[in-house]
Amino acid sequence: MAEGDELQRQLLASQNPDGGWPFVKGSSWTEPTALALLALRLHDCSPGAGRAAVPWLERRRNADGGWRPNDAVSISTWVTNLAILALPQVGESAGDWSAAQIYAKTGGSCWFPGTASWVTPTATTILALSRLNSRQFAAPIEQCRRFLLSWRCHDGGWNHGGSSFRSENAVSYPETTGLALLALAGTSSEQLVTAFRLSDGFLKNPGSLEGLSWLQMGLVAQGRNVADPQPTFRPRNIRDISLRLLALAALEGRTL
Amino acid sequence: MNRRYFFLGALSLVAGCSRRIGTRTAPVSIIRAASYSVDLAGIMRRILLEHRVAVSGKNVLLKPNLVEFDQHAPINTDPVFVAAAAEAFRSLGAKSVRIAEGPGHRRTTLDMAEAAGFFAALPKFEDNFTDLNLDDVTRVRLSRRFSKLSEIYLPNTALACDLLVTLPKMKTHHWAGATLSMKNLFGLVPGNVYGWPKNPLHWAGIDECVADLHYLFPKQFCLVDGIDAMEGNGPILGTRKHVGVVVGGAHPPTVDATCCRIMQIDPRKIRYLRLVADRSSLSLADTRQLGERIDSVAVRFALHPDLEDLHLG
Numbered sequence: 229m230a231e232g233d234e235l236q237r238q239l240l241a242s243q244n245p246d247g248g249w250p251f252v253k254g255s256s257w258t259e260p261t262a263l264a265l266l267a268l269r270l271h272d273c274s275p276g277a278g279r280a281a282v283p284w285l286e287r288r289r290n291a292d293g294g295w296r297p298n299d300a301v302s303i304s305t306w307v308t309n310l311a312i313l314a315l316p317q318v319g320e321s322a323g324d325w326s327a328a329q330i331y332a333k334t335g336g337s338c339w340f341p342g343t344a345s346w347v348t349p350t351a352t353t354i355l356a357l358s359r360l361n362s363r364q365f366a367a368p369i370e371q372c373r374r375f376l377l378s379w380r381c382h383d384g385g386w387n388h389g390g391s392s393f394r395s396e397n398a399v400s401y402p403e404t405t406g407l408a409l410l411a412l413a414g415t416s417s418e419q420l421v422t423a424f425r426l427s428d429g430f431l432k433n434p435g436s437l438e439g440l441s442w443l444q445m446g447l448v449a450q451g452r453n454v455a456d457p458q459p460t461f462r463p464r465n466i467r468d469i470s471l472r473l474l475a476l477a478a479l480e481g482r483t484l
Numbered sequence: 485m486n487r488r489y490f491f492l493g494a495l496s497l498v499a500g501c502s503r504r505i506g507t508r509t510a511p512v513s514i515i516r517a518a519s520y521s522v523d524l525a526g527i528m529r530r531i532l533l534e535h536r537v538a539v540s541g542k543n544v545l546l547k548p549n550l551v552e553f554d555q556h557a558p559i560n561t562d563p564v565f566v567a568a569a570a571e572a573f574r575s576l577g578a579k580s581v582r583i584a585e586g587p588g589h590r591r592t593t594l595d596m597a598e599a600a601g602f603f604a605a606l607p608k609f610e611d612n613f614t615d616l617n618l619d620d621v622t623r624v625r626l627s628r629r630f631s632k633l634s635e636i637y638l639p640n641t642a643l644a645c646d647l648l649v650t651l652p653k654m655k656t657h658h659w660a661g662a663t664l665s666m667k668n669l670f671g672l673v674p675g676n677v678y679g680w681p682k683n684p685l686h687w688a689g690i691d692e693c694v695a696d697l698h699y700l701f702p703k704q705f706c707l708v709d710g711i712d713a714m715e716g717n718g719p720i721l722g723t724r725k726h727v728g729v730v731v732g733g734a735h736p737p738t739v740d741a742t743c744c745r746i747m748q749i750d751p752r753k754i755r756y757l758r759l760v761a762d763r764s765s766l767s768l769a770d771t772r773q774l775g776e777r778i779d780s781v782a783v784r785f786a787l788h789p790d791l792e793d794l795h796l797g
Contacts, residue, residue, distance in 0.1 A: 251618035257676060300621050301637060301677050339679020343687050346679065388589045388680055394658040394788060397721055401590060436595035464594040464610075465618060 232476050235469050236273045239264055242466060247280030252465045257298045258288050262310035263470035266484065269314075270477035285311055294325035306339045309352035313359055313484060323360045326353050327368040336375035336389070347389035347404045350375050351411035355484060376408050377419060384422025385430075402430040406442030410484075413449035424452065437461040437468045441475035448478045510735035510766060511535060512742045514776040517711050517730050524568030524730070525575070528707055531732035532576055534774060537647070537705055540577035545645035546570060549652045549668050550585045551720060553599040558712045558724050561653045563597075563605035565709045565730075569651055570606065583609070584641050586616030586671045588681045593617065614641040617675035628699045630759055631685070631692035637677045638700070648701045650736065654710040654727060654743055656718035658788045660690060661754045662747060663719050664740040665706035669697040694756040698736060706739040707732045710746065715785040729781050737761060741768040745778045745796065747785040753794045 229237070243249055248256025249264045265281045268274055288295050288311070294304025295311040304325060312322050329337045330353065336345025337353040354372045357365040381387055385400025386408040392398070405427055412420065427443055434440040437459055447454045456479050463469045474484065513531045517524060532539060546569050548561035566583060573581045583606070587593055593615045603609045619639035626633055642648065652668035660667055670693070673682045685693040708731040716722035727746065733739040737760045741751035751757050751768050761768045787794055 250620075251676065252615070254620040259676065297676060298621070300623065305677070306679065338683070340677075340684045343679075343683040346681075346683070348680070390589070390681070394717065394790070395721060403590070403592065435599065436592035438592050438595075461595060464592075465615075467591075 232271060232473060235463070235473050235476075236268065236271055238463070239267065239466070239469050239473070240274055240277055243277055243280070247282075247284035249281075249466045251467065255298060255300070256284060258285065258295050258307040259297065259310055260466040260470065261285055262307065262314035263467055263474070265314040267470040267473035267477070270482045270484075271473055282315065285315060292325060293321060303341065305341070306337065306349040306352060309349070309356035312356035313352075318360075320360050320362045320364065323357050323362065323365050326356050327365060329353070330368050330371055334375055334379075335371035336379065337372060345375060345379075345389065347376065347379065347386045347408055350379075350389075351404075351407045354411040359484070373412060373415065376412055377415070380423070383426055385426040386423075400426060402427075402434040402439030403436065403442045405430060406439065406444070406446035409446030410442065410449045417450065420450065424450070431455075431457070434461070437463055437472055441468075441471035444475040445478045445483070449483065454479065508766065509770045509772045510733060510738040511774050512731065512733035512735075512739050512771050513774040514742065514746070514778065514781060515730045515732070516728055516776055516781065518728050520562050520564040520711060524565060525571040527730050528569055528572035528732070529575060531707065531730070532572060532705070535705070535732065535734055537576075537734065539573055539647070541579050542646040543580045543644070544573045544578045544582070544647050544649055545642060546573070546581060546583045546649045546651055547642075547668060547671060548583065548585055549655075549663075549671065550587055550593070550597060550600065550602075552587070552590060553596045554720075557720070557722070558653060558655075558714050559720055560600050561651045561709045562711065563600060563602040565707075565711070566602065566651055567605040569649065569707055570612075573649070582612055582614060582641065582645070584614040584616050584619075584639070586619075586639070586673065586675055588670060588675075591617065591675070591680060614639070616642060616672055617680070619674060619676075621674050621677055624700060626696050626700070628696070628763070630695035631688040633685075633688045633693065633696065636696070636700070637674055638672060639674050642672045642701070646703065648704045650704060650706050652706070652708055653719075654708050654713035654731070654747065656715050656722055656747070656749075656785055656787055656791075658717050658719075658721075658791070660694075660756065661787070661791055661794045662740070662744055662749055664708060664743045665704075665736040666694050666698050666740055666756055666760075669694065669701065672697065672701075691756040691759060695759040698760055704736055705732070705734050706736050708739065708743055710743065713747075713785070715747075715787075717788050723786075725783070725785060727781065727783055729776065735766070737764070737768060738766070738771040742771055742773065742778065746782050748782055748796045749785065749787070749794050750796045
């Protein structure tokens with residue numbers, strides 16, 4: 229069985245009866261559900277699974293406009309960005325919550341409301357607001373791009389986004405470097421030369437299937453030629469399966 | 485809580501420990517271990533027996549420190565150390581022994597664990613491991629509040645265990661001064677709620693949250709990997725420091741205070757230790773060492789230049 233077919237089979241087999249997906253097993257969470265839904269959609273697979281997942285995801289929206297990560301957690305968090313990406317019919321108002329999380333001082337966004345800016349929530353905010361394709365989000369998207377470009381490790385890539393204070397020599401991670409490159413699609417390649425060089429090295433040893441998947445998606449979005457080495461890493465959870473499927477789709481020209 | 489440690493102290497007296505244990509003290513064991521190839525499971529079993537830890541029939545959760553992997557730096561609790569702990573608890577009749585961790589920076593937990601050697605050291609590691617960043621959670625109210633938080637989400641695997649065994653690496657920390665048993669509990673906080681890092685806890689006060697977490701898990705035992713430790717710009721960018729000890733005890737503040745003294749750091753200057761000590765009638769000095777004396781194993785740890793004043797003396 230082809231890798232993509234096998235991953236889709238695994239994904240469908242792990243869907244919870246309520247329509248959502250767990251991270252590994254257990255209750256459904258917004259993040260793996262959104263990623264699984266995106267992956268299945270890009271592979272045009274199993275509309276039935278999608279029909280069950282969409283209402284699950286829609287029902288996790290809070291009154292403040294954001295999405296909660298799980299039924300046990302009441303507050304809206306960064307997973308709102310993933311819900312926006314996964315629900316094609318969601319309106320512009322869904323972007324208001326994400327745009328409101330951008331910290332004016334840094335231009336980045338947070339995992340959890342009212343806290344500092346980090347790479348992953350900032351990158352996913354760019355992706356979500358860009359998906360809404362509304363002029364009202366042009367300024368927040370630009371703020372987030374500036375944050376990412378300025379918040380890099382000394383090697384030219386990205387890690388989680390910690391301060392360089394007392395951590396000047398902290399190094400980049402493959403997964404966050406790939407995600408940042410994906411979010412920075414359209415940025416002048418001159419600003420990303422060192423990140424491309426770093427990514428070429430990371431591709432030889434991405435450390436995880438997640439790392440390989442984000443790198444491939446990021447480099448494809450940057451218009452780079454990307455090989456698909458037979459992965460030596462195996463999926464550890466639903467996120468990994470979904471991200472690998474998204475990367476396979478990106479390599480075939482189907483993107484988020 | 486104090487009654488518990490009075491009881492432990494009294495039990496140690498009855499057991500005829502190598503040093504006399506007074507009342508109202510928390511015993512802390514310091515055992516030499518020159519390398520990871522010595523009989524660590526035997527050492528840990530000895531410590532658990534000496535402290536009369538109730539293990540039989542218990543669901544034990546081992547919480548190592550797994551942060552990032554760099555083959556040149558002792559960032560993580562050594563997997564051989566974790567494997568020895570699992571063997572020790574199983575040999576003393578634990579009903580189950582699981583391993584769990586929720587790294588604070590990266591989401592590729594199992595891949596980091598594999599690179600760090602956990603799969604090689606622990607048979608069926610993946611079957612016995614829970615990524616606490618991906619676990620289902622429960623909201624818990626804080627009864628003894630130190631931080632600005634009134635409640636916190638915690639992973640169900642950690643809440644369900646009978647005995648939480650914290651297995652930290654002995655390291656300096658460029659913010660907190662030292663990261664040991666108590667700080668290791670940060671890894672219990674779920675990333676799937678709070679993010680990577682668990683930034684809401686930083687905003688609520690790192691030291692205060694460490695103290696909050698300490699009181700949320702009253703049934704703990706600590707086994708500190710002080711064989712190859714980390715000095716300097718810890719907890720990630722520091723350098724190897726060989727100490728050659730395993731430090732164990734049931735009372736995390738006094739275990740950590742002992743480790744600090746081994747590192748020649750003043751435990752009273754470690755804010756989270758002071759927070760807990762100030763609200764407890766058991767002070768950081770109410771410690772009786774079993775096994776080696778502190779001064780026989782103490783070795784000065786280099787600290788980040790901004791933190792030099794944390795040194796003893």
